[in-house]
Amino acid sequence: MIKILIVEDELPMLQGLKDNLEFEGYEVDTATNGADGLDKLLTNQFxxxxxxxxxxxLSGFDVCKAARAKGNKTPVIMLTAKGEEIDKVLGLEFGADDYITKPFSLRELLxxxxxxxxxxxIEGNNPDNQVYQIGNMLVNFSGYTATIEGxxxxxxxxxxxxxxxLHNHKNETVDRDDLLDAIWGxxxxxxxxxxxxxxxxxxxxxEVDSNDPRIIMTVHGVGYKLVV
Incomplete structure (x- = not known):
């Protein structure tokens, strides 16, 4: 399972990010200050x-700089309320891979x-690099490819x-509102x-017969269920 570390001192933001990422199927660990975040980053695999x-x-800049100095190459997305170009440049110079400015939508973050x-x-640790069979269709979510009988x-x-x-929540009823929030933000x-x-x-x-679905089922009054 893909493991993500969130280092964020604003507790509502931290909990919101954690809940949404776990809902997407990621394993999540957290830290509320830079020192603890750096320690977890250097002593665990993310x-x-x-x-x-x-x-x-420790600021995020300091954490990123220290981790890179120790040879840690874990990808980093920096989160900040600041939008000045100099901060973006500093983050990237210290080894960040991407930069997103608060407030941001869940859709953009995901x-x-x-x-x-x-x-x-991330080949070996990324379940999305696999090919899944859904009905007669073979799907690779990482490569955005789908085939039926070649x-x-x-x-x-x-x-x-x-x-x-739906596949991440296969055989579970997915509420329409949750699906809308996850895909559109x-x-x-x-x-x-x-x-x-x-x-x-x-x-x-x-479906073999889209008028008589057997794979993507409607749960009336709630949403949908992918039956695999």
Whole structure:
């Protein structure tokens, strides 16, 4: 399982990030100051660090600089309320891989997390690098590829993300609102009809008979369930 360390001293932000990342299927550890964050980073194996800049004891810049000096190459996304270019430059010079300015949407953060993990080529520890069978379709979520009997199936980015989310919660009922928040983010809310249309398109590509679905099931009044 992919392990992510969050180093953040604002407790509501820390808990919100932790809850959402765990909901996405990641294993999450936390630290509330720079010193503890650096200690955990140097004594444990993580696939990614979300690192706040302004923290007690050690700043995010100091943590990143010290970790790199020790030879730690764990990818780092820096989080900050500051937006000045000089801070971004400093973060990158100290070894950060990416930089996101508060306030940010959950959708943007998750997209950056996935991009960093793909860019870091975490092969052995990344379950998304595997090929999964969903009905007659073989899907590689990391490579954004899908085939049926060797033929490529065209899925849009949103269709991949929706299917990925459902697969992470396979055989569980997924609430429409949770699905909307995870894919579109809390800063932009399409109507529930939007998600219904995407589910219809996915069924047309996955189900033997889209009018009699056996894989992406509707749970009336709640949402959907991927049966695998």
């Amino acid at each position: 696939n990614l660090v979300l690192l706040d800049v302004m923290m007690p004891e 997209a950056r997390v996935r991009a960093i993990l793909r860019r870091s080529n 033929r490529e199936v065209k899925l849009s980015y949103k269709e991949f993300e929706i299917l990925h989310y 809390t800063d932009y809310q399409p109507t529930s009809r939007t998600i219904d249309n995407f589910i219809l398109k996915l069924r047309q590509k996955i």
